[in-house]
Amino acid sequence: MKLFKTVWVICATLTFSSILNAQQNSQPALQPLGEPVQNPALPATLLDTLQRMAQTWRHGNYEMAFIQILPNQVNSYQYRHVFANQRHYAQLSALDGVQQEVVQRDAIISYYGNGYQPFSIKGPYILDNIPSVVYADYDKLKSYYDFVDAGKTRIADRVAQVIRLLPKDDFRYQYVLWLDEQSHLLLRSDMLERNGELLEQFRVIALQQDAIELQTLSSRLDQLNLPPLINVQGDALPGKQQWRLAWLPPGFQQIKHEYYQTEIGMLESVMFSDGLFSFSLYINHNIEDKLGEHYWQQAGNTIYSEVLNNREITLIGQIPLATAKRIVKDLSFDSSGQ
Template sequence: MLQRSQKLTALFFTFFISLFSLAQEKTAPRQLLENMRKANEQLDYEIAFVQTTPVNMESLRYRHVNQNGKIYAQLITLDNAPQEIVQRGNIISYFQPNYQVFSLQGSQIVDNLPSIMWSNFDLLSNYYDFINIGRNRVADRIVQTIRILPKDDFRYQYLVFIDEQSNLLLRSDMLDREGNLLDQFRVVNLHINEGLDDLPHYLNNITFPPLISRVEPSEVTNIPFSWNPEWLPKGFKLINKMLNQDKENQIESLLYSDGLFSFTLYCGHSIIPNIPENAWKQGSTTFYSETKENKEFTFIGQLPLSTAKRIVQDIRYLSK
C-alpha cells in the first residue's frame, strides 16, 4: 500500500511539474489569441459550457461547423424552457418560448458567447495589454492563460484560457479592476470533429423566420439625433443607430463598441421629470440613467459604473 501511494505521489508531482512549466516555454500571448480566433472560426466542434455571474448560472451547448467557408452553428439552453439560436451562413435566427421568432444578419452568434472569441487583436492592442501568465487546466485539458489588461481605468479586464491542442477558448473570466468576477464562460465538455455531420443538414431544412432589417453602418449618420456623447473611452466607435417610435414615446439609441466591450445609450421622454440619477449593476452589466431637460438618458453596457456615469453626464444637445 505504501509503495502504491509513493508511485501515485510521484505521478501527481510529475504531472504538475509538466503542467506549470518554466517561463521560457510560454508562447507569445498575441499569437495565442490569434490562433484562438482562427480555431473558433475554422474548426468543427461542440462544447457544453456554463455561464456564471454573481446572480445567475446557465448551462448551454454550442455546435459549430465550417463547411467550405459557410458557417453552421447552433446554441441551445440545457436547463428550463428550451431556447435555440441557429446560424446558417450570414443569417441568425432566434427561437424562444413566448417570443415571436425572428432572424438577423450577422457573422456569428454572440449571445452567451464571449466576444473575445472573434475579436480583432490588431485593434485591441491599442487599448489593451496581453500577458501570458502560464499554463493551467480546464475541462481536463492543458491551457495557456492570457491576461487582457486595459491601458486605462475605464473598462474591465479578462482572463482567457486557451486549449494547447485545439487552440479553442475553454474559459474566460471578466473581472473588475479589483479582480472580482463579473462573468465567467467555462467549457465542461469538448468534442472536435465528432458527431457534427448532421448539423448542416438539420439547418438546411429549417424554414428560417422573417429577417429583421437593420441600419447599415454606412447609413447610421443619416439618422438625425439632437444629442451626442462628448466623451468616450478611447477606441469606442459608433456601431449602430436605432429609432423606435410608438404613440406615446420615441426612443433613440446609439450602440458603441471597442471590439471587446459594448454599450448602448438610450434617449426617451422621462416618465417623472427631473428624477435623480439611478444606477445599479447586474453581473457585468451596468445600468445608469439621468434626466436632462425632461429627456431620460440611459446607459446599459459592460463598463464600470464610474465610466457609465461620466459618459451620460457628458451628453450634450447639439446646437440647431
C-alpha cells in the same frame, strides 16, 4: 415610475437590435474619440495565440458543453459549430430550464423558444451566452489592452495557456482567458472588475472535434425551414444631431445611430464599442419630469439613467458604473436642441 417604463420599452423594443448591432461592431463607422495609448514591445506569441483562437472559433469544427456563471445563477449550454463550403453553421442549446435554441445558417441567426414566436435576424455569428473575446480583433485591441502571459494550467482535462487582457485605463473591465494548447479554442474566460471581482465566467466542461453530430449539422440546417426574418433596423437620423459627447474611453467608436418610434415617443439609439465591450445610449426627447439619476447593475451589465435638458439619457452596456456616469454627464446639447 416613468424611468422604469422607459427602460422597459428600451429593453423590449431594442433587444434584438442591440444583438444585431453588436454583431456588426467589427466594422465601426467613425473614428474613436481619444488617441490610442502607445503599446510597448508586445510578445508576438501572445498576439498570435489570441488571433489563432479567434480564427479557430470562427472556422473550426467542434462541439462543446459549457456553463455560464453569473453572480446569482449558473446555466449550462451545448454549442456546435461547423465551417463547410465557406459557410458557417452553428447551434446553441440551453440545457437547463425551458427549452431554447439558437441556430446559425451562414448569415441568418434564428431563435426558438417557449413564450414567443420563432424569428430570424441577419448577423455574422451567435452572440448569446458566448463571450465576445472569441470574436475580437486583437491586433486592434493591443492599443488599449496589455496581453500578459499568466502561465499554464488544466481545464476540462486539457492543458491551457492563461492570458490576461488588462485595460490600459480604469474605464473598462478586464478578462482572463484559458486557451486550449491542442485545439486553440477558448476553454474558460473570466470577466473581472478592476478589483478582481468576478462578473461573469464561461467554462467549457467537455469538448469534441470529431463528434458524429458535426458531420450532419450543415446538411440538417440547410434543410431546415427557418422562421421569418424580422427587421430590427431603426430609421435614419431625421436631421442634424443636436448633441455631442465631450468624452469617451479611448478606443470606443460609434457603430450605429438610429431612431425608433416607441410607445413613449421617438427614441434615439447610438451604439459604441471598443471591439470587446459595447454600450448603447438611448435618448428620450419626450420627457419633462425631473427624475434625477438612477442606475442598476448585474454581473458586468450596467444601466444608468439621468435627465438632462428635459431629455432622458439612458446608457445600457458592459462598462463600469463610474464610466457610464462620466459619459452621460459629459453629454451636452447645442443651442438648436435646447
